[in-house]
Amino acid sequence: MEPLPFARALTHCDRCAVRKSSLCNRVCVDLQEELSRLSHHRTYCLGETVLGEMEAISFVGIVVSGVLRMQKSLEDGRQQLVGLLFQSDFFGRVFGGLSAHAIEAASDVTLCCYERRAFERLTERFPELEHQLMLSTLDELDAARNWMLLLGCQTTPERVASFLLMLCRRTGTNQWTPGANLSIYVPISRRDMASYLGTTGETISRVIHEMSRKGIIKIRNSQHFEVLNMRQLVKMSAREDLSTGLSSSIRSIAL
Amino acid sequence: MEPLPFARALTHCDRCAVRKSSLCNRVCVDLQEELSRLSHHRTYCLGETVLGEMEAISFVGIVVSGVLRMQKSLEDGRQQLVGLLFQSDFFGRVFGGLSAHAIEAASDVTLCCYERRAFERLTERFPELEHQLMLSTLDELDAARNWMLLLGCQTTPERVASFLLMLCRRTGTNQWTPGANLSIYVPISRRDMASYLGTTGETISRVIHEMSRKGIIKIRNSQHFEVLNMRQLVKMSAREDLSTGLSSSIRSIAL
DNA sequence: TCATCTCATTGATAGGGATCAACGCCGCCG
């Protein structure tokens, strides 16, 4: 296709897989160009540490593919997974000194990175960039408090069901067609699930197999499930509100 | 005292008790004047609802005196306290539709309020206002994730000790003098403490009296404690990191 | 002043889930 008159040169960002859904797409063209100039990709393998806990934050960025996990640990080694980051999520903390949590690759990942100080300087010139960050930070805060509700007063089966619904919302809904069963890919290990849900791998395993026995899900393998009864899954989560985030066609089979 | 030549007229904000420590003091004078013009005080009595869960957010603001609690609930009535707001903390969510949690008066409170839409328009004209909000939102996010760590993988005694340390940091340190014991005022009920810590009132009570038996604290009455052994309290919390927030003189007796 | 109500405390009991242990499965590598 011919470039339009006065069209800008294409950047590597124009071919980016997450361009449409990420922060980059919600800012003006000038800023997109600046961001493009600043950005560079990095890749990490499953298990690698992107940013250590209590480490100086030298860069921030956006997840292009794969999954990141954020985790905190106690001095004695106990760990808590405090969040997962999927495609097009922003990672790393701006305007801060040391990272309050580690960021690790929960799968092989590709990240689009910005040197932190440069990115911060950009927010000074472009308030809309800071505004977009603000919006996503507020969403993360809501999500964190939602998780506090889960950790503070829900039972383990409820937590597992809630977690699966969260996965549906964040990753699963795109490739679903009415009539078929919704399939869920769990991108993390049992150990990580347990850490995220404040329980143990053994208990997770028991609960999942119990759900399978009840016909709520089908276990294809340890990472792939199929939802057989969405209504039951939502009921089990005790979180009608979580179904709000599902696409409407999926929600329809849940209620 | 004579006003300086060209000095601006004093506003009610200049006499505000939290002026020095709040967001207002960290922005330019022009913005301070705008904020002053927009602000009005409201008072609520213990137990009153400031903003309901799932309610449209019509105003935001700053806590002048007293304590607010933020809480979320499940459909079946279970509740989780997801945060406490003290003097000079910002409350309410900007750039959002419905409130994700209720905000209630945990004591009699005085709030400095801004009509939400007007406040948001102000952030468009003054990026530094949004920046200050951004900084406090990031801090809240860190705090929320810290609490996830507590709820997800700490025992009840650890949680109670951590909670008391948090209170020391947020409220207790100002009126402490070396030599005296640090006194802690607990501004919320056992039920609220329990909800904040993901446990029950009965368990809280047992743990506190056990701490008293061990000589870590002295119970003046159900709301007032005295720290007899800060080192033990920190150890009990399993959170050396929480002592970082204490003033250095207090930290010194802890380590 | 006494009745009443709420909140905190204390005791007894039961249950959910952590812990410990063993086994199966699978990918990796010598």
Place this chain on the structure above:
DNA sequence: CGGCGGCGTTGATCCCTATCAATGAGATGA
């Protein structure tokens, strides 16, 4: 190909803490 190590599963046991119940203490109001 066979040993090995990590992960997931399953079983047995124990303990922490939720729950139920009763009492005490302080506040409120008639």
